[in-house]
Amino acid sequence: MENFINNIDDPVGEEISETDDDLCRAMWISVILQAVLDAKSKSNKKCLQKQRERAREWLGLDGHEDVDDYRLVCELAGIDIDKMNHVVNRVIAEEGAPLDFRCLKKAQMPNRTGELRARYFRRLEKRRIRKAHSLAEEEVRKAAG
Structure with a gap:
Protein backbone atom coordinates (compact mmCIF):
# COMPACT_ATOMS: atom_id res chain seq x y z
CA MET A 1 0.00 0.00 0.00
CA THR A 113 12.60 8.10 20.97
CA GLY A 114 14.28 11.24 19.77
CA GLU A 115 15.87 9.25 16.95
CA LEU A 116 12.60 9.11 15.00
CA ARG A 117 12.17 12.85 15.34
CA ALA A 118 15.80 13.45 14.28
CA ARG A 119 15.32 11.19 11.24
CA TYR A 120 12.24 13.16 10.25
CA PHE A 121 14.10 16.49 10.46
CA ARG A 122 17.07 15.08 8.51
CA ARG A 123 14.64 14.04 5.78
CA LEU A 124 13.11 17.53 5.71
CA GLU A 125 16.58 19.06 5.43
CA LYS A 126 17.46 16.74 2.51
CA ARG A 127 14.22 17.75 0.79
CA ARG A 128 15.06 21.44 1.29
CA ILE A 129 18.56 20.93 -0.14
CA ARG A 130 17.20 19.01 -3.16
CA LYS A 131 14.75 21.83 -3.84
CA ALA A 132 17.50 24.47 -3.58
CA HIS A 133 19.68 22.48 -6.02
CA SER A 134 16.79 22.09 -8.40
CA LEU A 135 16.06 25.84 -8.32
CA ALA A 136 19.76 26.61 -8.87
CA GLU A 137 19.91 24.25 -11.86
CA GLU A 138 16.82 25.89 -13.31
CA GLU A 139 18.39 29.34 -12.95
CA VAL A 140 21.58 28.10 -14.69
CA ARG A 141 19.49 26.68 -17.55
CA LYS A 142 17.61 29.97 -17.92
CA ALA A 143 20.84 31.96 -17.92
CA ALA A 144 22.44 29.63 -20.49
CA GLY A 145 19.36 29.51 -22.67
Whole structure:
Protein backbone atom coordinates (compact mmCIF):
# COMPACT_ATOMS: atom_id res chain seq x y z
CA MET A 1 0.00 0.00 0.00
CA GLU A 2 1.40 3.40 -0.95
CA ASN A 3 0.98 6.46 1.24
CA PHE A 4 2.11 9.89 0.09
CA ILE A 5 2.73 13.25 1.70
CA ASN A 6 1.78 16.02 -0.67
CA ASN A 7 2.66 19.65 -0.21
CA ILE A 8 2.73 22.77 -2.36
CA ASP A 9 6.47 22.52 -3.04
CA ASP A 10 6.38 18.86 -4.02
CA PRO A 11 3.22 17.99 -5.98
CA VAL A 12 4.34 14.40 -6.60
CA GLY A 13 4.91 13.67 -2.93
CA GLU A 14 7.16 11.31 -1.09
CA GLU A 15 6.27 7.86 0.09
CA ILE A 16 5.88 7.48 3.85
CA SER A 17 7.97 4.53 4.88
CA GLU A 18 6.90 2.17 7.62
CA THR A 19 9.65 3.63 9.82
CA ASP A 20 8.20 7.16 9.78
CA ASP A 21 6.42 6.61 13.08
CA ASP A 22 6.12 10.31 13.94
CA LEU A 23 4.26 11.09 10.72
CA CYS A 24 1.88 8.17 11.16
CA ARG A 25 1.28 9.03 14.81
CA ALA A 26 0.56 12.63 13.88
CA MET A 27 -2.08 11.45 11.42
CA TRP A 28 -3.77 9.20 14.00
CA ILE A 29 -3.60 11.95 16.64
CA SER A 30 -5.40 14.26 14.21
CA VAL A 31 -8.17 11.65 13.90
CA ILE A 32 -8.62 11.72 17.69
CA LEU A 33 -8.52 15.53 17.78
CA GLN A 34 -11.18 15.78 15.08
CA ALA A 35 -13.41 13.37 16.99
CA VAL A 36 -13.04 15.44 20.17
CA LEU A 37 -13.80 18.65 18.27
CA ASP A 38 -16.85 17.06 16.65
CA ALA A 39 -18.06 15.62 19.96
CA LYS A 40 -17.76 19.01 21.66
CA SER A 41 -19.56 20.86 18.85
CA LYS A 42 -22.63 22.88 19.85
CA SER A 43 -23.80 23.55 16.30
CA ASN A 44 -27.49 23.30 15.48
CA LYS A 45 -26.85 22.35 11.84
CA LYS A 46 -28.28 18.93 11.13
CA CYS A 47 -25.14 17.53 9.45
CA LEU A 48 -22.93 18.73 12.33
CA GLN A 49 -25.32 17.27 14.88
CA LYS A 50 -24.98 13.91 13.10
CA GLN A 51 -21.18 14.25 13.18
CA ARG A 52 -21.37 15.08 16.90
CA GLU A 53 -23.46 11.96 17.56
CA ARG A 54 -21.06 9.75 15.57
CA ALA A 55 -18.01 11.23 17.30
CA ARG A 56 -19.52 10.74 20.75
CA GLU A 57 -20.38 7.14 19.85
CA TRP A 58 -16.87 6.52 18.45
CA LEU A 59 -15.28 7.96 21.61
CA GLY A 60 -17.47 5.77 23.82
CA LEU A 61 -19.45 8.64 25.32
CA ASP A 62 -23.13 8.54 26.29
CA GLY A 63 -22.98 4.86 27.25
CA HIS A 64 -21.58 3.55 23.97
CA GLU A 65 -19.23 0.68 24.65
CA ASP A 66 -18.14 -0.46 21.17
CA VAL A 67 -14.89 1.50 20.97
CA ASP A 68 -12.69 -0.95 19.08
CA ASP A 69 -11.85 1.56 16.33
CA TYR A 70 -11.08 4.28 18.89
CA ARG A 71 -8.91 1.84 20.85
CA LEU A 72 -7.00 0.91 17.67
CA VAL A 73 -6.46 4.55 16.69
CA CYS A 74 -5.15 5.34 20.19
CA GLU A 75 -2.78 2.40 19.91
CA LEU A 76 -1.57 3.53 16.46
CA ALA A 77 -1.09 7.06 17.82
CA GLY A 78 0.94 5.76 20.75
CA ILE A 79 -1.60 7.06 23.26
CA ASP A 80 -2.77 5.28 26.38
CA ILE A 81 -6.54 4.92 25.92
CA ASP A 82 -7.34 5.11 29.65
CA LYS A 83 -5.48 8.42 30.02
CA MET A 84 -7.08 9.68 26.81
CA ASN A 85 -10.56 8.72 28.02
CA HIS A 86 -9.96 10.67 31.22
CA VAL A 87 -8.92 13.74 29.24
CA VAL A 88 -11.74 13.40 26.68
CA ASN A 89 -14.39 13.10 29.40
CA ARG A 90 -12.99 16.16 31.18
CA VAL A 91 -12.82 18.21 27.95
CA ILE A 92 -16.34 17.27 26.87
CA ALA A 93 -17.77 18.03 30.31
CA GLU A 94 -16.24 21.53 30.49
CA GLU A 95 -18.80 23.87 28.97
CA GLY A 96 -17.25 26.61 26.88
CA ALA A 97 -13.72 25.73 27.96
CA PRO A 98 -11.14 25.93 25.20
CA LEU A 99 -9.52 22.69 24.13
CA ASP A 100 -5.98 22.20 25.41
CA PHE A 101 -4.26 19.78 23.07
CA ARG A 102 -1.23 19.41 25.34
CA CYS A 103 -3.27 16.59 26.90
CA LEU A 104 -2.17 14.38 24.01
CA LYS A 105 1.48 14.80 24.91
CA LYS A 106 0.69 13.73 28.48
CA ALA A 107 -1.21 10.69 27.20
CA GLN A 108 1.54 9.51 24.87
CA MET A 109 3.33 6.36 25.83
CA PRO A 110 6.85 6.92 27.20
CA ASN A 111 8.64 4.63 24.71
CA ARG A 112 9.06 7.33 22.04
CA THR A 113 12.60 8.10 20.97
CA GLY A 114 14.28 11.24 19.77
CA GLU A 115 15.87 9.25 16.95
CA LEU A 116 12.60 9.11 15.00
CA ARG A 117 12.17 12.85 15.34
CA ALA A 118 15.80 13.45 14.28
CA ARG A 119 15.32 11.19 11.24
CA TYR A 120 12.24 13.16 10.25
CA PHE A 121 14.10 16.49 10.46
CA ARG A 122 17.07 15.08 8.51
CA ARG A 123 14.64 14.04 5.78
CA LEU A 124 13.11 17.53 5.71
CA GLU A 125 16.58 19.06 5.43
CA LYS A 126 17.46 16.74 2.51
CA ARG A 127 14.22 17.75 0.79
CA ARG A 128 15.06 21.44 1.29
CA ILE A 129 18.56 20.93 -0.14
CA ARG A 130 17.20 19.01 -3.16
CA LYS A 131 14.75 21.83 -3.84
CA ALA A 132 17.50 24.47 -3.58
CA HIS A 133 19.68 22.48 -6.02
CA SER A 134 16.79 22.09 -8.40
CA LEU A 135 16.06 25.84 -8.32
CA ALA A 136 19.76 26.61 -8.87
CA GLU A 137 19.91 24.25 -11.86
CA GLU A 138 16.82 25.89 -13.31
CA GLU A 139 18.39 29.34 -12.95
CA VAL A 140 21.58 28.10 -14.69
CA ARG A 141 19.49 26.68 -17.55
CA LYS A 142 17.61 29.97 -17.92
CA ALA A 143 20.84 31.96 -17.92
CA ALA A 144 22.44 29.63 -20.49
CA GLY A 145 19.36 29.51 -22.67
